[in-house]
Amino acid sequence: xxxxxxxxxxxxxxxxxxxxxxxxxxxxxxxxxxxxxxxxxxxxxxxxxxxxxxxxxxxxxxxxxxxxxxxxxxxxxxxxxxxxxxxxxxxxxxxxxxxxxxxxxxxxxxxxxxxxxxxxxxxxxxxxxxxxxxxxxxxxxxxxxxxxxxxxxxxxxxxxxxxxxxxxxxxxxxxxxxxxxxxxxxxxxxxxxxxxxxxxxxxxxxxxxx
Amino acid sequence: xxxxxxxxxxxxxxxxxxxxxxxxxxxxxxxxxxxxxxxxxxxxxxxxxxxxxxxxxxxxxxxxxxxxxxxxxxxxxxxxxxxxxxxxxxxxxxxxxxxxxxxxxxxxxxxxxxxxxxxxxxxxxxxxxxxxxxxxxxxxxxxxxxxxxxxxxxxxxxxxxxxxxxxxxxxxxxxxxxxxxxxxxxxxxxxxxxxxxxxxxxxxxxxxxx
Numbered sequence: 001x002x003x004x005x006x007x008x009x010x011x012x013x014x015x016x017x018x019x020x021x022x023x024x025x026x027x028x029x030x031x032x033x034x035x036x037x038x039x040x041x042x043x044x045x046x047x048x049x050x051x052x053x054x055x056x057x058x059x060x061x062x063x064x065x066x067x068x069x070x071x072x073x074x075x076x077x078x079x080x081x082x083x084x085x086x087x088x089x090x091x092x093x094x095x096x097x098x099x100x101x102x103x104x105x106x107x108x109x110x111x112x113x114x115x116x117x118x119x120x121x122x123x124x125x126x127x128x129x130x131x132x133x134x135x136x137x138x139x140x141x142x143x144x145x146x147x148x149x150x151x152x153x154x155x156x157x158x159x160x161x162x163x164x165x166x167x168x169x170x171x172x173x174x175x176x177x178x179x180x181x182x183x184x185x186x187x188x189x190x191x192x193x194x195x196x197x198x199x200x201x202x203x204x205x206x207x208x209x210x
Numbered sequence: 211x212x213x214x215x216x217x218x219x220x221x222x223x224x225x226x227x228x229x230x231x232x233x234x235x236x237x238x239x240x241x242x243x244x245x246x247x248x249x250x251x252x253x254x255x256x257x258x259x260x261x262x263x264x265x266x267x268x269x270x271x272x273x274x275x276x277x278x279x280x281x282x283x284x285x286x287x288x289x290x291x292x293x294x295x296x297x298x299x300x301x302x303x304x305x306x307x308x309x310x311x312x313x314x315x316x317x318x319x320x321x322x323x324x325x326x327x328x329x330x331x332x333x334x335x336x337x338x339x340x341x342x343x344x345x346x347x348x349x350x351x352x353x354x355x356x357x358x359x360x361x362x363x364x365x366x367x368x369x370x371x372x373x374x375x376x377x378x379x380x381x382x383x384x385x386x387x388x389x390x391x392x393x394x395x396x397x398x399x400x401x402x403x404x405x406x407x408x409x410x411x412x413x414x415x416x417x418x419x420x
Contacts, residue, residue, distance in 0.1 A: 036335035038248050112335070117390060121331030124393050125246035125322070134394045142400075169391065169403035174380060177387030180327060181379065183334050184344045190352075193379035201411035 005061035007069070021059045024049050028060075029070045033115055037067060037122050064128050067119075071130055074115045075137035082144045090148025092157075093203050096171070100195035103175070110182035110191070116141075117176040118183075142168045149202070162205035174198035215271035217279070231269045234259050238270075239280045243325055247277060247332050274338050281340060284325045285347035292354045300358025302367075303413050306381070310405035313385070320392035320401070326351075327386040328393075352378045359412070372415035384408035 010018050027049035031040045042056050049056075060066040087095045112118065120134050149164035158164075178194030220228050237259040241250045252266050259266075270276040297305045322328065330344050359374035368374075388404030 034335075039336070117387075118331065118335070120394055121328065121390055122335070124390075125244075125328070125332070126249070131394070131396065135396065138391055138394050138400075163403075166403040166407050169388070169400045170384060170407035173387030173391055173400060173404035174383045174408075175387065176390050177327075177383030177385065178379070180331055180334075180386050180390075181348055181383055184330055184341070184348050186341065186345065190348075190379045190383060193373075193376040194383035197376050197380035197411055198384075198407075201407055201414070204411070204414050 005057070007059065007061055007065040017059075020051065020055060024051055024056055024059055025069055025073055028066055029073050029115075032067075032070055032119060033074075033112055037119065037126075064130070067123065067128055068130055068133055071116070071119065071133045071137060074119060075133075075140070078114075078116050079137075079140055079144070082141065089151065090145055091151045091155075093199065093206055095148065096199045096202060100199050104188060104192045104195060110179075110186060110188050113179045113183045114176060117179060121180070138172070142172050145171050157207055158202075159205045159207055162202075167202050167205075170201060171198050215267070217269065217271055217275040227269075230261065230265060234261055234266055234269055235279055235283055238276055239283050239325075242277075242280055242329060243284075243322055247329065247336075274340070277333060277338055278340055278343055281326070281329065281343045281347060284329060285343075285350070288324075288326050289347075289350055289354070292351065299361065300355055301361045301365075303409065303416055305358065306409045306412060310409050314398060314402045314405060320389075320396060320398050323389040323393045324386060327389060331390070348382070352382050355381050367417055368412075369415045369417055372412075377412050377415075380411060381408050 008017075008021075010021060013021060024045065028040065028045055031044060031048065042053055045051075045056060046053055056066075060069060082090075082099075087099055090096060090099070116137060120138075123130060124134070145168035146164045149158060149162065149167055152158040153160070153162060153164060174194040174197070175191075178191035181190035181194070182188050218227075218231075220231060223231060234255065238250065238255055241254060241258065252263055255261075255266060256263055266276075270279060292300075292309075297309060300306060300309070326347060330348075333340060334344070355378035356374045359368060359372065359377055362368040363370070363372060363374060384404040384407070385401075388401035391400035391404070392398050
């Protein structure tokens with residue numbers, strides 16, 4: 001790997017280059033989610049993505065470039081999921097219940113955990129310089145919850161004593177911790193418990209008879 | 211490393227052997243907590259523990275033996291902490307508040323996370339065969355919380371509608387997830403929010419005016 005080479009931004013690439021870069025990235029994200037960062041190397045990636053080693057090195061000169069791009073990819077994917085119309089901006093208790101039920105029914109949860117959280121946990125102590133990207137991704141996620149709760153509060157559906165920032169952190173932490181405990185236990189129970197109880201805590205501030 | 215050698219149990223060792231094994235283990239636990247499992251190798255361990263490579267190989271023939279022993283060590287340490295008299299078996303809301311405040315004031319929290327949870331997250335996708343030990347350690351931790359809540363319920367201090375198993379999972383998940391988010395953010399805020407909100411949820415079931 002040439003340490004002096006710079007990873008090209010997608011905007012600097014031809015459409016064909018963008019497609020190749022996207023294919024490598026998609027396979028890298030899958031490999032890292034299934035096997036972890038340490039077990040993912042260029043040889044495996046070359047094989048599953050059907051590209052050459054020099055193509056990988058062109059788009060991602062170092063492992064840090066690849067991991068940064070995978071963080072961005074997973075963050076985009078999890079944020080898009082939360083921005084779907086079905087959750088309607090998380091402006092109701094029902095939206096949070098639907099969200100919890102989705103993950104409780106998601107079979108990869110207790111095998112491989114959260115796409116972003118398990119990646120964060122694995123690399124947070126390594127020398128890879130990825131803290132800014134991770135912090136930013138979790139901030140955006142937390143904001144989606146907080147904004148929904150603030151909207152409810154402004155409409156009077158959530159009491160004035162509710163703290164949207166605190167509740168957003170509870171929801172995100174219960175999700176991340178519940179995923180880890182479900183993985184360790186090999187069953188979904190801990191995630192189900194944690195998400196139901198976290199949403200119940202939000203519901204204690206609801207002003208209508210929920 | 212000789213793959214055929216078996217790690218000797220502490221009970222099979224002389225007092226001097228037990229002391230050497232304990233010294234290696236303590237330093238291995240520190241190294242793994244600070245740098246992660248992947249960055250911990252026999253050469254570093256030899257240096258910080260002041261032992262020879264053959265001593266390490268004698269007590270821990272494979273990396274899996276070492277990691278299993280470190281899981282056991284960290285589990286014992288976290289369980290002993292929770293069994294301290296100051297928490298009085300977690301039979302009151304105040305005990306949970308004191309527990310939350312301890313970790314919120316603990317400066318290593320947002321640098322290195324939970325001693326057991328961060329280790330679990332890092333190795334859960336590796337080939338190391340450590341899932342049984344991890345599941346068992348989290349089970350025992352959860353039981354400490356659940357048993358305290360059950361005692362409160364039996365004494366009528368917690369309503370019949372409280373589910374001690376669910377609340378125990380919420381507390382443990384909020385702790386694990388809050389630690390991860392605090393590490394990613396580089397500040398304690400997310401852990402403080404998650405723990406306060408989780409204990410508040412327990413308190414909604416309190417029968418006295420808490």
